[in-house]
Amino acid sequence: MSSPWARLTRRKFAALAAAVPAAAQAGKKNRPGGDRSGAESTQGAATPAASAATADASLQKAYASVQKHSERLAQIDLAMDVEPAFVFRAAR
Amino acid sequence: MSRVKTKLDETALAFATISELSAALRNRDISAVELTKFFGRRLEKIGPQYNALAYSLVKQAHAAAKDADFDFKHQRFRGPLQGIPYGAKDLLAVAKHPTTWGAKPFAHQVFDYDAHVIERLRHEQAILIGKLAMIELAGGGGYSSASASLQGPCLNPWNRLYWAGGSSSGSGAAVAAGLVPFALGSETSGSILTPASYCGVSGLRPTYGLVSRHGAMALSWTLDKIGVLARSAEDCGLVLHAIAGGDEDDPGSAHKSFYYTPQYARNLRDLRIGYAEIDFDAWADEPMRPALQNALGIVKSMGAQMKETKLPAFPYGPVISVIIDSEAASVFEALIRSGDIDQLADLSQIQGLKASLRYSAVDYLKAMRIRSLMQDAFAELFEDVDLLIAPTRFSLPERADIPFDETPAKRPEERGVGGGLIEASNLCGLPGLTIPCGFVNGLPIGLQIVGPPFSENTILAFGREFQNRTDFHKQHPPVPA
Numbered sequence: 001m002s003s004p005w006a007r008l009t010r011r012k013f014a015a016l017a018a019a020v021p022a023a024a025q026a027g028k029k030n031r032p033g034g035d036r037s038g039a040e041s042t043q044g045a046a047t048p049a050a051s052a053a054t055a056d057a058s059l060q061k062a063y064a065s066v067q068k069h070s071e072r073l074a075q076i077d078l079a080m081d082v083e084p085a086f087v088f089r090a091a092r
Numbered sequence: 093m094s095r096v097k098t099k100l101d102e103t104a105l106a107f108a109t110i111s112e113l114s115a116a117l118r119n120r121d122i123s124a125v126e127l128t129k130f131f132g133r134r135l136e137k138i139g140p141q142y143n144a145l146a147y148s149l150v151k152q153a154h155a156a157a158k159d160a161d162f163d164f165k166h167q168r169f170r171g172p173l174q175g176i177p178y179g180a181k182d183l184l185a186v187a188k189h190p191t192t193w194g195a196k197p198f199a200h201q202v203f204d205y206d207a208h209v210i211e212r213l214r215h216e217q218a219i220l221i222g223k224l225a226m227i228e229l230a231g232g233g234g235y236s237s238a239s240a241s242l243q244g245p246c247l248n249p250w251n252r253l254y255w256a257g258g259s260s261s262g263s264g265a266a267v268a269a270g271l272v273p274f275a276l277g278s279e280t281s282g283s284i285l286t287p288a289s290y291c292g293v294s295g296l297r298p299t300y301g302l303v304s305r306h307g308a309m310a311l312s313w314t315l316d317k318i319g320v321l322a323r324s325a326e327d328c329g330l331v332l333h334a335i336a337g338g339d340e341d342d343p344g345s346a347h348k349s350f351y352y353t354p355q356y357a358r359n360l361r362d363l364r365i366g367y368a369e370i371d372f373d374a375w376a377d378e379p380m381r382p383a384l385q386n387a388l389g390i391v392k393s394m395g396a397q398m399k400e401t402k403l404p405a406f407p408y409g410p411v412i413s414v415i416i417d418s419e420a421a422s423v424f425e426a427l428i429r430s431g432d433i434d435q436l437a438d439l440s441q442i443q444g445l446k447a448s449l450r451y452s453a454v455d456y457l458k459a460m461r462i463r464s465l466m467q468d469a470f471a472e473l474f475e476d477v478d479l480l481i482a483p484t485r486f487s488l489p490e491r492a493d494i495p496f497d498e499t500p501a502k503r504p505e506e507r508g509v510g511g512g513l514i515e516a517s518n519l520c521g522l523p524g525l526t527i528p529c530g531f532v533n534g535l536p537i538g539l540q541i542v543g544p545p546f547s548e549n550t551i552l553a554f555g556r557e558f559q560n561r562t563d564f565h566k567q568h569p570p571v572p573a
Contacts, residue, residue, distance in 0.1 A: 054439070055442075055443070059443040062446065063450065066448065068410075069413050069451075070414075072410045073462070076458065078458070078465075082465060083461065084460035085460045085464045085467060086314060
């Protein structure tokens with residue numbers, strides 16, 4: 001609990017999150033659909049017949065996007081009592 | 093069709109509201125069989141011109157229409173959807189017919205049961221006449237062009253050079269082109285609001301859990317919602333009334349009903365509307381600003397209490413990406429690991445889904461914990477305002493024939509309400525409505541209204557009042573007969 005984020009309140013979190021550049025929060029130009037989609041993803045040819053090199057470059061870009069999101073969330077520390085936004089039920 | 097031609101102009105019929113069509117059916121100005129033939133013919137003839145039709149059910153619809161007529165004849169009225177044709181996004185199961193999820197690996201998939209919403213609409217004697225095109229797998233993994241669909245790029249009826257939006261592409265295009273009076277769509281993050289806005293129709297994304305998703309393709313269990321695209325806020329309310337309600341077969345069900353009660357709507361003068369001037373100005377692409385400011389002026393004239401506000405500051409984009417991608421990777425794990433994922437049309441989507449397997453449990457849980465804080469922040473925000481309004485999109489539709497421009501849009505550092513609102517409202521399970529609010533370069537633009545959970549009646553009342561004062565929703569593209 002030594003982290004400066006450990007006692008993070010919602011208001012403190014909001015203030016810290018506000019420091020993130022707007023463009024970074026909004027992603028790139030918004031891509032509709034499963035909406036954030038292409039915004040943080042890859043751009044490549046539209047057909048699966050694209051060359052192996054293109055496919056590999058596209059995959060590497062997708063991996064980089066995953067890494068970027070992971071690192072972005074890792075910057076945020078949360079108090080222990082902030083539970084995930086879903087609830088386990090003992091009886092279904 | 094002789095009665096149709098004498099009583100109702102065909103163009104007026106194609107773009108009539110549910111209430112107008114229901115009145116015509118009850119008055120016996122037209123029969124359900126005639127109406128089904130009329131819309132069925134349009135859907136089969138015009139739908140493919142926009143790549144909007146996934147699968148026609150017009151032949152099968154005839155028997156259901158006859159049943160509706162039988163009940164009309166005996167004055168057994170079931171409600172405003174009785175005898176009204178409609179279309180459904182091709183991620184909803186319809187027994188014994190293909191349900192492709194817009195994706196080649198599932199092109200021959202057939203279920204032996206109906207989705208819950210299809211059952212509910214059948215109970216109302218609404219007539220399903222077709223499955224409508226969609227972005228493959230509802231866009232899971234992220235796509236790079238409008239061509240990411242089994243039917244090809246869904247074209248915008250207002251201008252075929254442009255995309256109809258996604259992922260409920262066919263639902264938006266079919267309603268806009270007068271091929272169905274309403275359509276079902278789904279939204280995980282923008283998939284109803286975006287095509288509705290791009291196509292100039294009204295689109296309602298209900299509160300998470302209000303409408304059962306049983307029988308719908310899962311993309312993200314904690315984000316998926318089924319909703320409506322229609323001609324007006326009023327029509328959205330009528331359809332939501334029919335499809336909402338608890339369902340034991342949907343683990344996410346809120347087990348709540350929805351009664352569309354326009355007669356009990358709150359007085360607009362009592363409503364506090366949260367908005368940000370910057371959304372209607374510097375945040376929007378320049379050509380859109382005059383039309384958006386005009387729309388804001390109309391809102392201000394409605395008499396509600398306008399309050400400048402800001403969206404709570406959170407990294408909505410990364411959080412929703414981690415959640416959707418993680419859940420989608422789990423949903424489609426077998427597809428990805430088998431290599432069948434390579435059959436998708438869009439390379440970005442293929443690689444995006446493959447890469448999503450790399451998210452860790454810690455990433456996902458972190459995103460879901462931040463999501464809890466977002467819910468708290470929005471609960472606090474809705475103590476100060478009753479509704480939030482913002483442009484639905486800050487840009488016009490993308491071109492349908494070329495890959496999307498991935499260049500980051502230049503937006504101000506200062507944020508208002510609209511930047512991130514689609515992601516935020518989906519993360520928090522909030523209901524949202526988009527209504528047409530103007531035209532730019534011949535393309536429609538939309539205004540979105542978001543409220544706290546289960547505030548659909550208030551949102552719809554606002555939309556109805558806006559539409560009482562405007563005719564944007566009554567305009568339609570020059571679609572060939």
